[in-house]
Structure formats: C-alpha cells, structure tokens
Amino acid sequence: MWGGSAILPSPVALRCPAQRGYEGPVEAALITRESRTPMTGYVIQRCLQAVVVMFAMSVIVFVGVYAVGNPMDVLIPLDAPQDVRAFIIERFGLDRPLWEQYLIFLGNVAQGDFGRSFVYATPVLDLILSRLPATLELTLAAVLGATLIGVPLGIWAGYRPDAISSKSIMAVSILGFSVPTFWVGLILILTFAVYLGWLPAGGRGPTVEVAGVAWSFLTPEGLTHLLLPAVNLALFKLAMMIRLARAGTREIMLTDTIKFARAAGLSEATIVRHHVLKLIAVPIVTVFGLELGSTLAFAVVTETIFSWPGLGKLIIDSITSLDRPVMVAYLILVAVLFVTINLVIDLTYAALDPRIARGHAA
C-alpha cells in the first residue's frame, strides 16, 4: 500500500530495497516456498467452510420459514371441498415430513428449481430474476453516486479539517448516519413530489428492454423515477464514504510522503491526485464491494416507500402473504451472495498478504 508514485519514490519505497537486501535471497526463497503450500490449503479450507455455511444456512432458513404460519390457510379457501384440499396438499407436498420436504427442495434447487410461488403461481426463480434488474439498477445508482460524491467531499474534509466547509460536510455525514432511511424517504417524497411536484413519488416509470431485461435509467422519465429512491438509498453510504475518505486523507497528509512531495515542489492538486487518492483507493474499493451487497438488504426499506418493484418489495410482500417458496429462495440467494462476497474478500486479502494464509494454516 505504501508503494511509490509515478513521479517520486516515497521515502518508504526508498527504504524497501535495503530491507530486502537484509533479508537475503535465501530467506526470501524460503518464504515463497513456505507460503505456497499454506495458500492452497487456505483456499481449500475457506471454500469448504463456505460450502458448509451455505448448507447450514439453507437448513436454518428452510426450518425457520416452515415455522411461519400455516401455508394451507393461505392456499386453500375455507369453503373448499375435501378433494380440492387433498389435491393442493398433495401437489405442494405439504403432507410429507419436514426433512423429506427439505431433501426434495434441495434436489430441485440443484436443478435450478426453487419451486413455485404460492401467490403468483409462477416459478420462484423467474419471479426473482424478473425483479432483480430493478434492485440492481437502484443499488448501483446509489452506491456509485455515494462514492463519486462522497470521496471528493471526504478528501476535502480531510485536506482542510478546520475549514467551515469541512465541518459542515462532517455534520451532514453525522446526520446521514443517524437519520433513519425510511424517514428521509418520506421527507424526499413530501418535498419533491407533494409540494414541489418536480419528481414522481413512486414506481419505475417507463422502461426500455435491453437484452431482454427492462431498465429504467435509459429513458428520461425513468431517470426521474430513479432519482429520489437512489438519493434515499445513497445517503447512508454517502456518510460512510465521506468518513472513510476523510480518515484516510488525514492520516496520509501527516506522513513524510506528503512532506517530501511538497518539498519537491509538486502542486497541491498533483499531491492529492497522485498520492492521496491512490493510497485511499484500496479501502474505498473494498468498502464499495462490500456495500453493493449490504445495499441490496437496505433496499428493502427504500423500495417499500417508493413502491419500487424490486427484490426488497418482493420479500416484504412474501412475508406478509406467507409466500413460503419466495421467502426461502430469496433468503438462500442472499446467503449465497454474502458468503461468496466474504470468500472473495478473504481470498483477495490472503493473496495480498500471505501472512494471513500462513496464520490460519498454523
């Protein structure tokens, strides 16, 4: 992380060759040979762990969701004749023991079949895939917007920590952390949709089909529909990006690297661009990746307020209508998503810092 820049080698980078020489080529070779074996072991270990976790999650989700209400009450009208009742129970396999239902479910999932929605009577996977683009579009817009606005603001706040503008930026970020998302959403609707009437209060607006998927952001009207929910979803991330960028900038501005660059006569703009931005990029990219995942979960609230037809609205609707297959499929997909993200992060870190792999193998 403390590597030199394109223009000037940083003092740390200048010191590095000496350190390498001290270690000696023999020792360096030993380290590489040693670290290769633990790395493979580490990768296998982590992948196995991820698989075990996913299975455990699927059992917990299946058993847990089974405990919610009785789906027969939802599926079967009270005045249904006995034979219709029996037919529905038979068709959805509700008369079998729980473990058998789980095994059948697991077998179906292996073939990409998550069952049929009780409410919509369509395959759950199709239902989820049809809602995914809306959520993806919203999430990406929010996280991208938060990063593109939050990072420059955070760098400024860290660059001039005592300026009034920096203090106001930090005050905004505290508000962004504290104020619940749903309330900000209400205020946005009240201001921009009800009083000013500039933007629509909900829905996705007209969509354009690209590669068989409907997108809102390609039409001007769809963009206006996207704006408010994206801002709502972005506020929390914006606060986080500001804090992250500010903390990183403040730390770097105090280092010798910056003193050295200034002494060499580099302009302040060059210093910020080449030194500060490059060095805070690593944690920001990490958080960006992590946030894409957690924003999917946060989207539940925003989508409900703005009636955005995405996954979050689907899961809330399925909870209230006891649509069991949709709940199970959604939760398992989210679990898979998070386990995968964590696995990728762990492996990336291990690749960047071999000590992690060695530490775990020991």
Added chain:
Amino acid sequence: MSAASTPLGRFWADFRESRVAVAALVVVVAIVLLAVAAPLIAPQNPYDLGGLSLLDARRPPGHVGSGGYIHVLGTDAQGRDLLSAILYGLQISVQIGLMAGCVALAAGAALGVTAAYAGGMVETVVMRIVDLQLSFPAILLALVLVALLGQGKAQLVTALVAAQYAYFARTAYGAATAERRKDYIEAATATPLSRRRIVFRHLLPNCMPPLIVVATVQIANSISLEATLSFLGLGLPVTEPSLGMLIANGFVYMMSGRYWISVYPGIALIVLIVAINLVGDQIRDQLNPRLRR
C-alpha cells in the same frame, strides 16, 4: 481540576468541555424523562379509544378539538392528539432500545470475554459464528427474525438482540484478548481464585470502556431499527403504537399534504437518535487512548 479526584469525576470534567455533547446529553435526559412521565403530562391517553372522536381526525396543528384543548401538533387519522401519541411512542421506543441494548450487551460481552479467556475450540467456534453474522446486515437479520417470531414486544426485543449481540461480542473479544495477556490476569490466575471469578470480576470490568461506547451507538441503532421494522408493519402490534408505526400511519395522508401525522413523530425520533449518537461520539473520543491528552 478540583473535582477530578475520582475516575468518574475526571471523566465528567472532560465531558463538560464539549458543549455539543453536554447539550446532547441534556436532550437525551429530557426525552427520557418526558417518555417516563408521558401518562402525567400528555393531554390525552391515546390508547383510550373511548376518548377519541372521529370529528377531530386529521386536524392540522393548532386545532381546538372536542376535548376543549389545543392539539399543538394536530391529530392523526383516528382523532388522536399527536403530541400525546408521540410522548407514548417515545416511551415504547426508549423502552425497546434500552432493553435490546442491555440484553445484547450482557449476552455479547459474556460470549466475547468467555471466548477470549477459554481459547481453543470454544474461541474458534464462537468467533466464527460471530464473524459470519457480522457480515450480514443487521436489518435483514432483524427483518427475517421478526417475520419468523411474529409480532410482540418480547419477539421484537429478541430479534433486535439477535441482530446486535455480535457487535458486543466482537468488541468484548478484542478487548479481552488484549487484557488477558497483562500481568494482573496472570497474577490472579496464580491465586486460588476460580476461573469464573477471574473472568467476571477482573477481566470483564477492564473490557468495559469500549463496550460502553458500542452500547450507546447500539441503543440508538436499535431504536432506529425498531422504528424501521414498525414502519414496514413488522414490528409491534397495533395496540402499542411506537413512533415508527405513527409515521407509517401518516404516510398515506402525506400525499394529500397532511404532513404533520408523519413529520412530527419523525422529528422526535431523529432528535433522540442524533442526541444519543452525539453523546456516544464524545464518550468514544474520551475513551480512545490515541486521542487522549
């Protein structure tokens, strides 16, 4: 520096230096007092359906209702005085936040400290589970748990605790692993004290500072989470209208410009959360050894 003879006195002397933090603390204490005293000061009992009149429904702030007094913040769709509903709602929010925060603190601290002291298999298993849970967003976990457990105060607190104990466990574990290497623990281990006594009387008290910081933040978080869940219709039953539910009830009427039903409960909620966070920020700065003068 005269009052700074005890650790608590020193702490308070430092705390007083930040005017923002003192103001925030005053606000927190005032809100808690208002919430506790709600039945005494509220102009109306919002749960007494007999005292409500639909003639008073959805009146703007300043309306004089059939009760003969001014509805300072207006009324909601059932003709409830909004100020009274907010005071009672605050009571529920504070109660839930404190309960969830304290139980999560106790459970998480016990788990984290035990894991750090016991080591071996216990440590690995407990901390793997905690880390796994931390990688999931708390709101999703709480949402699913509330859906699974059903509505009710006990269920909601359980869901909030389950969603938040991991933060305490991680913090306690981090503090305890650093503390247990210190000499005083080794000295205590050399004496015939029981392990339980060492963990709870020696190790745990020294892990408290970071836990207190996390606790203030998490109490604010659980109040916010509860409001969010209630807003989504998954929190408390309708018989116990918390702030989140008041806001949700007013959402429908906001489109027609009747803003007050949603906006005022929201402002009460935000003032409470922001004030708790500001107090927490100050405590964190004071307990952070890197910033200590």
